[in-house]
Amino acid sequence: MQHNSETEIKILGLCVDFPDKNSGDIIHALTNIDLEIKEGEFVSLVGPSGCGKTTLLRAIADLQEPTSGIISVKGMRPHEVRIRQKYGFVFQSPVLYDWRTVRRNICMPMEVMGIPKKERSKRIDETLEMVGLTDFGKKYPHQLSGGMQQRVGIARALAYEPEILLMDEPFSALDEFTKEKLHLDLLNIWKKTNKTILFVTHNIQEAVFLSDRIVVLSPHPGRVSAVVDVDIPRPRGLESRDGDDFNHMVSKVRHSFEGV
Amino acid sequence: MTINRKKASERLVTLVWGLGLIGLWEIGATVVENTKRSPQNVLPHLYQIIQSVFSTAMVSNKQTALQIVLSNAGLTLYRAGIGFLIGIAVGFLLALLMQRFVPIEKIAFPYLMMIQMIPILGMAPIVLAITKDIDKSRIVIAAILTFYPVATNTLAGFKSVEKEKYELMHSIAATDRQLYTKLLIPACIPYFFTGLKISAPMAITASILVDTLQGGGGLGCMLSQSLKHAMSIYVFWQIVFLSAIVGILSYQLMALIEKIVSPYERAGA
Amino acid sequence: MSDRKEFSLNKNMISTAVYPIFFGLFILLLWETEALHKIIDADTFTLPVPSRIIGIIAENLPSILKNTKATVQVAVGGLVLGSLLGYLLAMIATAFPKWGKGGLTIVSAFNAVPVIAIAPIMTNLTKDFSRDPNLRSMLAKTLVVMLLCTVSMSINAFRGFNELKPFSEDLMKSIAAKPASVFFKLRVPNSVPYIFTALRVSVPGSVIFAMVSEYFAEYIIGVGRQIRENIVLAQYATAWAYIAAAFVIGVTMYIILLIFENILLRGRR
Numbered sequence: 001m002q003h004n005s006e007t008e009i010k011i012l013g014l015c016v017d018f019p020d021k022n023s024g025d026i027i028h029a030l031t032n033i034d035l036e037i038k039e040g041e042f043v044s045l046v047g048p049s050g051c052g053k054t055t056l057l058r059a060i061a062d063l064q065e066p067t068s069g070i071i072s073v074k075g076m077r078p079h080e081v082r083i084r085q086k087y088g089f090v091f092q093s094p095v096l097y098d099w100r101t102v103r104r105n106i107c108m109p110m111e112v113m114g115i116p117k118k119e120r121s122k123r124i125d126e127t128l129e130m131v132g133l134t135d136f137g138k139k140y141p142h143q144l145s146g147g148m149q150q151r152v153g154i155a156r157a158l159a160y161e162p163e164i165l166l167m168d169e170p171f172s173a174l175d176e177f178t179k180e181k182l183h184l185d186l187l188n189i190w191k192k193t194n195k196t197i198l199f200v201t202h203n204i205q206e207a208v209f210l211s212d213r214i215v216v217l218s219p220h221p222g223r224v225s226a227v228v229d230v231d232i233p234r235p236r237g238l239e240s241r242d243g244d245d246f247n248h249m250v251s252k253v254r255h256s257f258e259g260v
Numbered sequence: 261m262t263i264n265r266k267k268a269s270e271r272l273v274t275l276v277w278g279l280g281l282i283g284l285w286e287i288g289a290t291v292v293e294n295t296k297r298s299p300q301n302v303l304p305h306l307y308q309i310i311q312s313v314f315s316t317a318m319v320s321n322k323q324t325a326l327q328i329v330l331s332n333a334g335l336t337l338y339r340a341g342i343g344f345l346i347g348i349a350v351g352f353l354l355a356l357l358m359q360r361f362v363p364i365e366k367i368a369f370p371y372l373m374m375i376q377m378i379p380i381l382g383m384a385p386i387v388l389a390i391t392k393d394i395d396k397s398r399i400v401i402a403a404i405l406t407f408y409p410v411a412t413n414t415l416a417g418f419k420s421v422e423k424e425k426y427e428l429m430h431s432i433a434a435t436d437r438q439l440y441t442k443l444l445i446p447a448c449i450p451y452f453f454t455g456l457k458i459s460a461p462m463a464i465t466a467s468i469l470v471d472t473l474q475g476g477g478g479l480g481c482m483l484s485q486s487l488k489h490a491m492s493i494y495v496f497w498q499i500v501f502l503s504a505i506v507g508i509l510s511y512q513l514m515a516l517i518e519k520i521v522s523p524y525e526r527a528g529a
Numbered sequence: 530m531s532d533r534k535e536f537s538l539n540k541n542m543i544s545t546a547v548y549p550i551f552f553g554l555f556i557l558l559l560w561e562t563e564a565l566h567k568i569i570d571a572d573t574f575t576l577p578v579p580s581r582i583i584g585i586i587a588e589n590l591p592s593i594l595k596n597t598k599a600t601v602q603v604a605v606g607g608l609v610l611g612s613l614l615g616y617l618l619a620m621i622a623t624a625f626p627k628w629g630k631g632g633l634t635i636v637s638a639f640n641a642v643p644v645i646a647i648a649p650i651m652t653n654l655t656k657d658f659s660r661d662p663n664l665r666s667m668l669a670k671t672l673v674v675m676l677l678c679t680v681s682m683s684i685n686a687f688r689g690f691n692e693l694k695p696f697s698e699d700l701m702k703s704i705a706a707k708p709a710s711v712f713f714k715l716r717v718p719n720s721v722p723y724i725f726t727a728l729r730v731s732v733p734g735s736v737i738f739a740m741v742s743e744y745f746a747e748y749i750i751g752v753g754r755q756i757r758e759n760i761v762l763a764q765y766a767t768a769w770a771y772i773a774a775a776f777v778i779g780v781t782m783y784i785i786l787l788i789f790e791n792i793l794l795r796g797r798r
Contacts, residue, residue, distance in 0.1 A: 273631030382740035
């Protein structure tokens with residue numbers, strides 16, 4: 001994929017500490033993170049639990065206050081970017097409102113942003129098609145399977161056209177078949193919309209398949225232990241997983257963990 | 261079995277039980293009729309009670325038994341209703357404040373717990389003594405009995421909202437108002453109505469009970485007078501049935517309003 | 530929102546205890562200094578200051594204890610008998626699910642029937658039970674409490690017998706368990722938390738129902754009746770002493786329930 005070489009997200013010397021819920025000891029979730037992400041890039045944050053990958057994503061999203069260091073997104077602080085509604089956050093669980101239909105769930109952020117009604121309806125149609133749920137708009141979340149619910153969550157994050165998608169292990173709770181399908185869907189959507197995507201996962205294959213670059217994080221304290229460029233050609237399909245390139249890349253990422 | 265047939269058979273079972281209950285009453289009434297001196301005081305036949313409803317005989321003050329019951333029911337239920345509404349408003353507001361401000365939650369929560377341990381209804385007489393007004397005390401007692409189930413249940417509703425849902429609203433920079441209108445209030449509606457379903461029959465019970473404390477009219481007052489044989493005993497039996505019916509209806513009414521108000525149910529599925 | 534959870538644990542625990550205690554003391558201070566009277570427009574005659582109420586309690590301790598005993602006997606007796614009966618009914622309903630469920634629908638309607646309608650009926654029904662008015666009043670009051678506790682226990686226990694965890698019934702089937710062992714190894718343990726759901730309603734309820742049925746009893750005894758009688762006689766300070774007793778009964782019974790619950794539900798989630 002060709003992207004503009006302009007820097008979208010820049011992180012310098014980021015540290016996040018917080019007290020442990022039980023013992024009250026200080027946990028160094030992230031120490032001295034330096035990272036640059038370009039506009040339109042697909043970057044995965046990979047690591048075992050406790051490595052701070054989710055914390056890093058949440059710090060960028062302004063859901064977590066950094067202890068020190070600088071995060072600059074489009075030349076602004078995360079708070080300013082969030083207030084301008086440029087983030088689309090996708091959670092590990094779908095986080096749907098069970099009293100709203102699929103359409104109205106997707107609509108909710110646009111209501112918050114004051115997007116006109118006609119435009120809202122148009123965008124709901126578009127995003128429903130993108131995630132392949134056109135016939136399910138009038139259903140309630142509990143009537144959908146887990147994979148479908150997660151797609152609604154993604155559609156909701158796409159519909160209001162944020163510039164940056166922040167995805168926190170969005171497929172971790174799904175079965176392999178659904179996951180593979182959603183990987184292809186996500187790559188398609190990314191190609192169409194050309195958004196910057198920051199994707200958190202503990203699944204190395206998933207990260208290799210999706211990303212331009214993989215940031216490998218190691219725990220205690222959370223730090224960047226490697227940044228791996230993924231040079232598997234695009235467009236990628238299911239067959240891309242079968243090549244030696246793919247396996248080689250997976251083992252390269254696996255070997256870059258430190259102290260695990 | 262199809263769902264419809266299953267429902268129909270369930271209804272049939274309930275109907276049979278209802279008839280069984282009526283049969284049991286009638287057997288009891290027959291036994292009482294043959295063994296007691298004034299059976300109508302203990303357990304009259306159901307048809308006698310129904311007869312009294314349609315009877316045109318003047319019981320007191322140129323009113324039939326039914327007229328007495330209905331006119332006094334208006335008085336009682338109206339006050340119960342006002343108290344109920346005040347209780348809802350106070351309860352909801354308190355839950356909102358507790359959700360919003362941690363110190364208020366910390367102060368109020370133990371007291372909310374304590375109120376449900378205290379027999380408030382038994383304190384009705386002292387409320388009457390302080391307010392010195394039967395109408396005011398009906399309203400106050402009904403409001404107290406309404407406010408705490410509403411407050412505790414609504415607060416539980418607010419607490420049921422997962423952290424991720426807050427974060428979603430935060431990530432799209434929703435305003436404070438939008439946080440309430442789009443997330444917190446819709447999320448707490450089922451809990452809120454659980455509170456209302458508990459407190460609606462209680463508010464009515466409370467209001468009738470307060471009536472019995474003074475001679476100023478109302479269902480409870482007529483009930484006491486009828487028991488003391490100041491008027492036909494059937495006024496008592498009519499009030500027993502009326503209060504039971506109104507109690508059940510008040511619960512059903514809350515369930516109905518919930519169905520109408522709840523955004524989830526409205527769109528249907 | 531996130532900073533709400535970032536208080537350190539100790540600070541949190543201290544403020545949880547200190548805020549409400551401070552608030553309570555503040556109200557007591559307002560009450561004792563008669564500032565409270567100005568706020569709610571009452572006088573020290575109907576709302577005596579706390580120190581005076583304590584004095585009255587000390588003076589009348591023997592009769593307060595006697596009446597407390599009468600109320601507690603009715604409340605606990607009715608609670609125990611009613612809960613046992615309700616549990617038994619739920620067992621029978623579970624054994625015959627088709628008829629049982631419909632029967633419990635009828636039973637649950639009693640939930641909305643006001644106590645005031647039931648208490649006088651019970652008083653009349655038990656008139657010939659004994660020559661001793663105290664004894665027959667006790668029976669009438671206990672029956673009222675029992676009836677209402679039966680309702681809440683039967684509904685909740687039935688749910689406890691039938692709302693089983695997914696696959697738990699399949700597991701029993703897979704080991705070819707007999708219906709009796711399904712009942713005692715699965716349904717009975719499953720019902721334990723539901724028993725406490727019922728008791729959380731009926732423990733405070735039993736005190737309220739006992740106090741209210743005292744109003745309609747022949748024999749004048751019990752905390753609820755004494756509150757009323759003393760107010761009729763304009764002995765407000767004595768009435769407040771009985772209110773304090775009612776408060777203590779309610780809170781004590783609830784705390785005992787919580788202790789039981791803590792022990793029996795330990796390790797469950």
